[in-house]
C-alpha cells in the first residue's frame with residue numbers, strides 16, 4: 187500500500203490532484219483509515235504490530251505529501267510570476283486633463299486683484315426682480331433700457347438681469363438690515379465686487395452675445411471721492427494689463443451714478459519690431475463707472491449725507507478678448523476644446 191501510494195504521489199502534478207490523493211490514502215474514507223478500522227478483527231498480539239505499521243505508513247505518507255505539496259506550490263508560484271511580469275519600461279497611457287475656461291480664469295484673476303485691495307466677493311441671482319434690476323438703481327419707468335428690445339422679461343416683475351448692478355442694492359440693504367439687528371445706527375461700509383452672468387436681447391455676432399459676464403464693483407464709505415475711484419481703477423488696470431498702463435475717464439451717463447464715466451485703458455502691443463497701438467486711438471474701453479447716485483443709497487437705507495461711494499461694471503469677455511487675443515466673442519461659448527485647451531493652468 188505504501189509503495190503504491192508513494193508512486194501515485196509523484197504522479198500528481200497539480201494541487202487539486204494532490205488533494206484527491208490525500209483523500210484517497212489519508213482521508214476519513216481513505217485506505218489507511220480502512221486499515222485502522224480492520225484492526226478490531228485482529229488478535230491482541232497482532233494489534234500493536236499492525237498499529238505501529240499503520241502509523242509508520244501514515245507518517246511517511248504525510249511527510250511525502252507535505253514535500254510534494256511544497257514543491258507544487260513553489261512551481262505554481264514561479265509560473266505565475268513568469269506570466270504576470272510587468273514591463274515597467276512601457277510608456278503609460280496619458281489621461282487628458284481638462285482646463286479652466288478662459289472667462290473663469292479671468293474672473294479669478296480680477297477677484298485676486300480686488301481681494302488684494304480689501305474687497306470681498308458678493309453674488310446675486312441671474313433671475314432678478316424688476317425692482318432690483320431697475321427701480322432700486324434709479325432707472326426711470328420710461329428709460330429705453332427697460333424696453334422689451336433689451337430685456338428678457340419672465341413676468342411683469344421678473345426678468346433675467348441685464349447687468350450685475352442689482353447686487354449693489356442687495357448688498358446695501360443686507361447691511362442696513364444687519365445694522366438694525368445689531369441695534370446700530372449706521373450700516374457698515376461696503377467694498378465688494380460681484381461677478382456673474384447677465385442677459386440682453388441682442389443678436390449674437392462677433393462682439394455681441396445675449397448672455398455674457400460682468401464684474402460689478404461697489405465701494406460705499408464716508409468721504410469716498412472720485413479720486414478714490416480713479417486710484418482703484420488705475421491700480422486694477424496696471425495689475426491686469428501691465429504696470430505701464432494708464433487710464434482715462436470720459437463723461438458718460440448711467441441713471442445710478444452721478445457723475446458717470448466710461449473708463450479706457452491704454453492699448454498697445456509690443457513685439458520684435460517695437461510697440462504699436464492695438465486700436466487707432468490707442469485706447470480701449472474697459473468699463474463703466476461713477477459715483478453712486480444719492481437716490482440709490484437712500485432707497486437702500488444709507489444716508490447720502492453720511493455716505494458716498496463709487497461703482498463700476500466691466501464686461502469680462504471684452505477684457506478677455508483683449509487679454510488673450512480672441513477675436514470673436516462666440517468662441518467663449520462654443521466650447522471648442524482646441525480653444526479651451528490653450529488655457530491649461532500652469533499650476
Ligand code: PHE
Nearest residue numbers: 349351474475476497498499
Ligand atoms: N451696469 C452698467 C452696464 O451694464 C455698468 C455700470 C456699473 C456703470 C456700475 C456704472 C456703475 O453697462
